Amino acid sequence: MITPRFPAFILLAGSSLLLFSACDKALFAEDSAETEVAADACPSLTAHLAEMDATRQEKNMRLLEYFSPAEIADIQTNTCLSKAPLETGHGLDERASGLKGRFWTPGATIRVRFLNGSTTLQQKVFACAQEWGNYANVHFSKVTSGASEVRILFGEDGHWSYIGTDNSSIDACDETMGLQLTDQTSNTEIRRVALHEFGHVLGLxxxxxxPLSSIPWKTSAVYAYYAQQDWTQEEVNQQVLNKNTTESSQYTNFDASSIMEYPVSATLTTNGYSIGWNTQLSSADKSFVSLMYSSNRMRIRHAATGYNSNITFLLAGIYHTLKPGESLSVPALTSANALAIWEQATSGAWSWDDGYAPVYGKNYKIVRVGSTNDLTIQVD
Ligand SMILES: [Zn+2]
Structure with missing residues (x-):
């Protein structure tokens, strides 16, 4: 049970806060029924940090029986835990949930509050958040009191964050991001970590x-590697090996240079494949958030009666998957949109049915051609 820690208000909301199901849900649109009530003062930050320190020491004592201090330090700076708000009804499986439904409304303001750390360190981290804002149509606002969507605590073991709008469902007295950064950390490392964690804040x-990742993992080596930071095989599956389902994700082709990609050592793959340290936003990172937070959108729904499978389509370089009956507001280009549907037409082979040129601002539906599995889009 997590107890409140710093003065704030509690958002009283029904299940609407916890059930984001479409990518265009307004940040506060469903929160109109919220009532702000004064909360008791949260427990002291000092006590919380001391508790974390005791936990860390206990864990490190255990790990030191098996690994050297250098090995432990290496892996702790090497990884990031993306968290799901388990207390709010998301099961463990939700840790593998994708981007869909976790994006903020285009144009949203995301308030960021630092709970500790020097002003210099805070400014360095905040500047990285704003770097994302150069591409994504969201605004980060640094606040020193009151309500905030993102609450950052320095001094944690490793780095972690909740994803996208999940941040809004976290107890207002709890941190939503932990950073193992200090005034002694290099600027390059601060930037790498902060860009990555704020990528999570944006829903990445x-x-x-x-879904399209094809890293040839050597599973046994991956388990052994992450055991150095006390991860169970289940945690490794959730954080490294398992792929997100298509229906819970919105994604481009795999981008090994993404800031959201871990470094991958050749010792962890079956054929020597490796990925180095990504320290800046890739061109795909920039274009992806630019599109996902674009206000130029079209609504597309799965209306293929009698077709009980998901439908994946590709629009403006982003893959989206609709469950039967689902309707999604998706970003589009202002002109020359190209849309393709992944389908198993009459021949029996799966292929892209392309050549569609939908126009943003309109609504479309995907339907069957007659009673076949040949799919097509129509204006809705
Ligand atoms: Zn991460």
Whole structure:
């Protein structure tokens, strides 16, 4: 049970806060029924940090029986835990949930509050958040009191963050991001970590788990590697090996240079494949958030009666998957949109049915051609 820690208000909301199901849900649109009530003062930050320190020491004592201090330090700076708010009804499986439904409304303001750390360190981290804002149509606002969507605590073991709008469902007295950064950390490392964690804040998940990732993992080596930071095989599956389902994700082709990609050592793959340290936003990172937070959108729904499978389509370089009956507001280009549908037409082979040129601002539906599995789009 997590107890409140710093003065704030509690958002009283029904299940609407916890059930984001479409990518265009307004940040606060469903929160109109919220009532702000004064909360008791949260427990002291000092006590919380002391508790964390005791936990860390206990864990490190255990790990030191098996690994050297250098090995432990290496892996702790090497990884990031993306968290799901388990207390709010998301099951463990939700840790593998994708991007869909976790994006903020285009134009949203995301308030960021630092709970500790020097002003210099805070400014360095905040500047990295704003770097994302150069591409994504969201605004980060640094606040020193009151309500905030993102609450950052320095001094944690490793780095972690909740994903996208999940941040809004976290107890207002709890941190939503932990950073193992200090005034002694190099600027390059601060930038790498902060860009990655704020990528999570924008709704991005780890690139190596996206549906089209094809890293040839050597599973036993991966388990052994992450055991150095006390991860169980289940945690390794959730954070590294499992791929996100298509229906819970919105994604481009795999981008090994993404800031959301872990470094991958050749010792962890079956054929020597490796990925180095990504320290800046890739061109795909920039274009992806630019599109996902674009206000130029079209609504597309799965209306293929009698077709009980998901439908994946590709629009403006982004893959989206609709469950039967689902309707999604998706970003589009202002002109020359190209849309393709992944389908198993009459021949029996799966292929892209392309050549569609939908126009943003309109609504479309995907339907069957007659009673076949040949799919097509129509204006809705
Ligand atoms: Zn991460």
């Amino acid at each position: 998940r780890h690139e190596h788990q996206q």
